[in-house]
Amino acid sequence: MDESLIPNGLSRRRFLKTGAAVGGLGLAACAGFSSEGEGTTGGGAAGGAAGGSGTPIPGVSNKDVEGKTNITVWFWDAGLKYAVTEFNKTNKDINVKFVKLGFDDTHQKLLTSLAAGSGAPDVCALEIGLIGGFAAKGGLADLKQAPYDAGEFEEDIVGYKWQHGSAPDGRLIAMPWDIGPAGLWYREDLFKKAGLPTEPEEVQKRVEKWDDWFQLGEDLKKKTPKTSLFADAFNDVYVPMVEQQGHGWFEGNKLQFVEKAVEPLKKAQEVRKAKIDADIDWWGAEWNTGLKKDAFAGMGIACWMQTGLSQSHPELIGKWRVIKAPEGNYNWGGSFLSIPEQGKNKEAAWEFVKYVCCTKEGQNAIFKSTGIFPAYKPAWEDPIYDQGVEFYGGQKTFRLWTEIAEDIPGNVVHPNDRQAGDIIGNEVTKVEEQGKDPEQAMKDAEAEALKRIRDIES
Amino acid sequence: MASSTLEAGGSRRHGGTLYEMRRNIWAYIFIAPFFLLFAIFGLFPYLYAFYLSFVQWDGIGGPASQQWVGLENYQSLFRDDVFWKSIYNSIWLFVVTSLNLVIALLLAFILNSGLVRFKEFYRAAFFAPIVASSVAIAIIFSTLFGERYGALNYVIGLVGIAPVDWLGSAFWIKPAIALVVIWRYFGWNTIIYLAGLQSINTDLYEAARVDGAGWRQIFFRITMPLMRPVITFTVILSIIGALQLFEEPLLLAGGTASTSPGGTDRAGLTVLVYMYSQAFQYLEFGYAAAMSVALFVIIVVFSFLYYRFLGREEA
Numbered sequence: 001m002d003e004s005l006i007p008n009g010l011s012r013r014r015f016l017k018t019g020a021a022v023g024g025l026g027l028a029a030c031a032g033f034s035s036e037g038e039g040t041t042g043g044g045a046a047g048g049a050a051g052g053s054g055t056p057i058p059g060v061s062n063k064d065v066e067g068k069t070n071i072t073v074w075f076w077d078a079g080l081k082y083a084v085t086e087f088n089k090t091n092k093d094i095n096v097k098f099v100k101l102g103f104d105d106t107h108q109k110l111l112t113s114l115a116a117g118s119g120a121p122d123v124c125a126l127e128i129g130l131i132g133g134f135a136a137k138g139g140l141a142d143l144k145q146a147p148y149d150a151g152e153f154e155e156d157i158v159g160y161k162w163q164h165g166s167a168p169d170g171r172l173i174a175m176p177w178d179i180g181p182a183g184l185w186y187r188e189d190l191f192k193k194a195g196l197p198t199e200p201e202e203v204q205k206r207v208e209k210w211d212d213w214f215q216l217g218e219d220l221k222k223k224t225p226k227t228s229l230f231a232d233a234f235n236d237v238y239v240p241m242v243e244q245q246g247h248g249w250f251e252g253n254k255l256q257f258v259e260k261a262v263e264p265l266k267k268a269q270e271v272r273k274a275k276i277d278a279d280i281d282w283w284g285a286e287w288n289t290g291l292k293k294d295a296f297a298g299m300g301i302a303c304w305m306q307t308g309l310s311q312s313h314p315e316l317i318g319k320w321r322v323i324k325a326p327e328g329n330y331n332w333g334g335s336f337l338s339i340p341e342q343g344k345n346k347e348a349a350w351e352f353v354k355y356v357c358c359t360k361e362g363q364n365a366i367f368k369s370t371g372i373f374p375a376y377k378p379a380w381e382d383p384i385y386d387q388g389v390e391f392y393g394g395q396k397t398f399r400l401w402t403e404i405a406e407d408i409p410g411n412v413v414h415p416n417d418r419q420a421g422d423i424i425g426n427e428v429t430k431v432e433e434q435g436k437d438p439e440q441a442m443k444d445a446e447a448e449a450l451k452r453i454r455d456i457e458s
Numbered sequence: 459m460a461s462s463t464l465e466a467g468g469s470r471r472h473g474g475t476l477y478e479m480r481r482n483i484w485a486y487i488f489i490a491p492f493f494l495l496f497a498i499f500g501l502f503p504y505l506y507a508f509y510l511s512f513v514q515w516d517g518i519g520g521p522a523s524q525q526w527v528g529l530e531n532y533q534s535l536f537r538d539d540v541f542w543k544s545i546y547n548s549i550w551l552f553v554v555t556s557l558n559l560v561i562a563l564l565l566a567f568i569l570n571s572g573l574v575r576f577k578e579f580y581r582a583a584f585f586a587p588i589v590a591s592s593v594a595i596a597i598i599f600s601t602l603f604g605e606r607y608g609a610l611n612y613v614i615g616l617v618g619i620a621p622v623d624w625l626g627s628a629f630w631i632k633p634a635i636a637l638v639v640i641w642r643y644f645g646w647n648t649i650i651y652l653a654g655l656q657s658i659n660t661d662l663y664e665a666a667r668v669d670g671a672g673w674r675q676i677f678f679r680i681t682m683p684l685m686r687p688v689i690t691f692t693v694i695l696s697i698i699g700a701l702q703l704f705e706e707p708l709l710l711a712g713g714t715a716s717t718s719p720g721g722t723d724r725a726g727l728t729v730l731v732y733m734y735s736q737a738f739q740y741l742e743f744g745y746a747a748a749m750s751v752a753l754f755v756i757i758v759v760f761s762f763l764y765y766r767f768l769g770r771e772e773a
Contacts, residue, residue: 108738115517115743133741138519281626285601286608295606415516419740425718433627433722452538 057081057100065095069348071122072096073337074110076103079370080125083362087355094348103127110340114139120340122349126174127335128164128247132417134174134338135167141339141346142171148339148350150175153358153376160410161375164247165336168412174336175357176375178366180302181404182240182332183322184213186229188393190297194223200395204323210241210267213326217276220297228278231296234432235282238268240300243330246411249420253456255449257424257442265431265438272432288312300325302332303401306391307371318393322400329404334375373401416453423449510747517743524744531748541749543724544732545756551636551707551728552700552760558640559692562647563685567677569648570655581652584645596709599638600625603710628725631711635726638706643699647692654688655681693768694761701757704730729753 060081064070073080073096084098099121101109107130113119114134126134134140143150150172154162161176184207191198196219197206207213217229230236241264249256271277278296280286290296291313299305310317337353339346355362363374364382374380380402388394414420427441446458479486511531513524535541565584569577587595602609603624611621624634658681666676711726712719719735720727729749737746 111517111738111741114520115515117520130739133516133739134518136516136518136523136741138523140518280606284604284625285597286604286606289604289607293607416740419735422718422735422739426720426724429628429717429722433623 057098060084060098062097062099064097068093068095069345070095070097071343071345071348071352072099073123073125073352074099074101074106074121075125075335076101076106077370077372079366079372080356082365082369083356086361086365087352091351091355094351096352110134110338113342114340118342120342122339122343122345123353124338124340125177125335126338128180128331128333128413129421130418131164131174131336132248132413132415135171135413135415137171139341140173141341142173143175143339143350143353144170144172147347156358156377158375158377158405158408160246160331160408161334163410163412164334166412168252168414174338175353176334177337177357178304178334178372179375179405180304180331180333181373181401181408182243182300182302182330183324183400183404184240184298184300184326185305185320185322186298187294187316187319188321189319190224190227190294191220194220194227194297196220196223198321200321200323203321207323207326209326210237214271214274214276217271218274221276227294228296229276230298230300231278231280231287231290232282233268233271233277233279234428236277236298236300237271238264238428239332240325240330241267243332244325244328244409246409247331248411248413248417249424250414250417250456251411253414255420255446255456255458257420257446257449258439261424261428261445262438262442265428265441269431269435269438291316302334303373303397304333304371310391317391320392321395322392322397324400324404328409329407331405331408334373373405375405377402377406416456419453420449423452507747507750510744511751513744515743516741518741527744531745532752534745535748535752540724540727540732541729541752544720544727544729547632547720547724547726548701548703548728548730550632551639551703552697554633554636555639555643555700556693556696557636558644559647559689559696561640562644562692563651563689565644565648566651566655567681569652581649584648586645587642588646590642592705592709595638595642596706599634600710603634625710626722628721628723631721631726635703635707635710638710639700639703642706643696647696650692651685651688654685658684690765690768693764697760697764698757701753701760702730703728704734707731708734 057078071094073084075098078100080098080100084096087094087096106125107127110120110124110126111133113121141148153175157176158179161179162172165172165174165176167173186203188198191203196216197203203216207216213229220227220229238261242260245260249260272279278290280290280295309320337357339349339353343349356366357363358376360376360379360382363376363379364384366372367374367379368384385398385402386396387398389397391397424442424445427436427445430436431438431441450456450458510524512526512528514527514530515524568574569580574580605611605621605623605626608624610624615621622630624630662680662684663676666680671679707720707726707728708731711721718724719731730753733746733749733753736742736749
C-alpha cells in the first residue's frame with residue numbers, strides 16, 4: 001500500500017506543502033468575493049468603465065474650499081459639471097466636489113459604503129434600474145421629512161417619476177432628476193429611399209397600432225431588402241410594449257410576469273419569425289456596424305440616445321426623426337439624486353440637490369449641454385423646448401418628449417425588481433433563441449421567482 | 459531569560475521557542491508587515507465572509523441590519539438549481555481551458571529547443587494578452603465573435619460553414635468564453651514552463667543524446683518527469699483561476715435590458731458571476747457569502763484530488 005495514504009506516513013514536508021497549497025487556495029477562493037467591489041466593472045455592454053477613485057474632469061475643482069461647507073457628489077456622466085460650476089459660482093457657503101465614477105461603480109461603491117457604515121458621499125446619483133434595491137430602511141434619507149421637505153415639489157415633478165423615487169412604504173428615497181421619455185425613431189433618408197412617408201406627422205398618422213409599425217417594416221424591406229425597420233424585436237418591440245404598462249415587475253407584492261410580458265413576447269416572436277427585424281443584438285459591435293451599413297432604419301429608444309449617437313455616429317446627425325410609440329407612451333432610463341443618511345452636511349447636500357433637480361437654471365444648465373432631460377416640469381417653459389433640433393433635422397422633439405413624459409403610466413418600484421428582471425430575462429432568451437412558448441416561459445419565470453424571492457405572491 | 463522561564467516551571471521546549479523568538483526579534487519585525495497587511499486585507503475579509511454566510515443582509519441598513527439565519531443560506535444553496543448550473547458551467551470551462559496548459563507546454567518546449575530565432579519576441583508576444591485590459595479584450599472579441607459582421611464567421615464562411623451565433627446561442631457561448639480564456643492565459647503558462655525547462659540541467663539532455671535517445675524519448679523520459687512540480691503548480695493555479703472566471707463571462711455574456719447574466723439559458727453563467735449578481739445586484743450578501751464558502755470547498759477538493767492522484771512525485 002502507498003505509504004502516504006496512512007496519516008503517519010505523511011512527511012512533514014509534504015504536509016506543509018499541502019497546507020500551503022490549501023491556504024493559498026483559500027485566499028484565492030474568498031478573494032473573489034471580497035475584491036470585486038474595487039477593480040472590476042460589471043454590467044456588460046452598456047456599462048462604462050472607470051477607476052476606483054474617480055476620473056478628474058477638466059475645469060471642475062475636486063478640492064476643499066476653506067470657509068465653505070464642502071460636499072461630495074458621485075455621478076457617472078461628466079455633464080453634471082455644468083451645474084456644479086454654476087452652483088459653486090453663485091453659492092457663497094457651499095462648495096461641491098464632483099467625483100465622476102463609472103455607472104456600475106457609482107451604485108456599487110454607494111452600496112458598499114452603506115454596508116460598511118461609512119464612506120458614502122453627501123449626494124449620490126442612482127439610476128431607475130437600480131434604485132429599487134436601495135429602498136430598504138436606514139440607507140438613504142427620506143426626502144419628505146424635515147429638513148428636506150421635498151413634498152412641496154411633488155406637483156412640479158413628472159408623475160410617474162415621483163413614484164419611481166418612492167419606496168413601497170411611501171418614503172421618497174431619491175429626488176427625481178432626469179427622465180427617459182421614449183418613442184420610435186426612424187431614419188428619414190432611408191424612408192425616402194424606400195418611397196415611404198418621411199414627415200413625422202405623416203408617419204405618426206400611419207402608425208396607430210403596433211401592427212402598423214410592423215407593416216411599415218415589411219414595406220421598407222420590400223423596397224430596400226437590405227434594410228430592416230429595427231435591429232432586434234426583443235429590444236425594439238418587447239421592451240417598449242412592457243414599459244408601456246409602467247416600469248417594474250410587481251404590483252404591490254404580486255408578480256406581473258404573465259400579465260405584462262406574455263403578449264409583448266408573442267408579438268416579438270411573431271416579428272422575428274416574419275423576418276421584420278434585422279436580428280442584431282443591441283449595444284454591441286454588431287449593432288454599431290449594422291447602423292453604419294443601414295441594416296436597420298429605426299429603433300425604439302429614449303431621448304438620451306441623442307447624446308450617445310451624436311458622438312458615436314455624427315454622420316447621422318440630422319437624419320433621425322421620432323414619433324410616439326403606438327398604443328401608449330413609455331419611459332426608458334433616467335436618474336435620481338439621493339442623500340445617504342451617513343452624510344454630515346445634509347442641509348448643504350439638500351441645497352445642491354434642490355438646485356440640480358428643482359430649479360429651472362440647474363436643470364437646464366445640464367440639459368442644454370448634455371441632453372439629460374429634466375423631470376422638473378417648470379424647466380420645460382424655457383424657449384429651447386419649442387425650437388427645432390438639428391439632430392432630428394429640425395423636428396421639435398424636445399416638445400415631443402415633454403408631451404410623452406406627461407402621459408406615461410407610473411408604478412412603484414420594488415426592491416426585487418433587478419432580480420425579477422434577470423429571472424424573466426433568462427426566459428426571454430429562451431423564447432428568442434430557442435423558440436420557447438411565451439406563455440409557458442412566463443409561467444416558468446413566475447415559478448422560479450416565487451422560489452427565489454422572499455415575501456412575494458403570484 | 460531562558461533560565462528564569464525554566465525556574466518558573468515552564469517546559470524546556472516552550473522556553474526554548476520564546477528564547478529563539480527573542481533572539482530573532484528583528485527577523486520577526488521585518489516579516490511583520492506582510493502578516494499585518496494580510497490580517498487586515500486577507501484574513502479579516504475571509505473570516506467576515508464566513509460569518510456573513512450565516513446571516514441575511516441587504517447591506518443598505520449597515521451592519522446593524524444583519525439577521526442571523528443559521529444554516530438557511532446553505533440549505534437554499536443546495537436546492538438552488540442555478541447555483542449547480544453555474545458550478546457545471548465553471549467546471550466545463552475549467553476542463554476545456556486546461557487545453558491552454560498543453561499548448562503552453564509545447565510552445566515552451568519549442569522555444570527552449572534552440573530551433574527558434576527571436577525567442578524574446580515570442581516570449582513578449584505570448585505574454586501580451588495577460589497585461590491587456592479585460593474591457594478592451596471584451597470589445598475586440600465581441601467584434602470577432604459577431605454573428606453577421608464578425609471576422610471569425612467570415613473565416614469559417616470561406617470554407618463553407620454557416621455563420622455561428624457565438625454569443626447568442628446556449629451551445630456556443632461556453633466555447634467562445636473558453637477560446638478567450640485560452641488565448642489570454644497560455645502565454646502566462648508558457649513563461650512558467652519555459653523557466654522550468656531552463657532550470658533543467660542540459661547535461662542530462664547531452665547524456666541522453668549520447669546514449670542515442672530521440673526527441674520523443676527526451677521529452678517523455680527527461681523533460682516531463684523533471685517538470686512535474688512546475689506542471690502541478692500551473693494545474694492548481696488553473697483550477698483556482700478557471701473556477702473563478704469572472705471578467706470574461708461577464709463581459710461576453712453580461713446581459714442587457716431583455717436578457718440576464720450568463721446569456722441564453724444562463725449557459726455562460728459562472729459561479730463568480732452568479733455570486734456577484736447575488737451580492738451586488740440582488741443584495742443577498744449572506745447568500746453570496748455562503749456561495750463563496752462552497753466554492754472554496756470545491757476548489758480545495760479539486761486541487762487536493764489532482765495533487766493526490768496526479769501531482770505527486772513517484773516514490
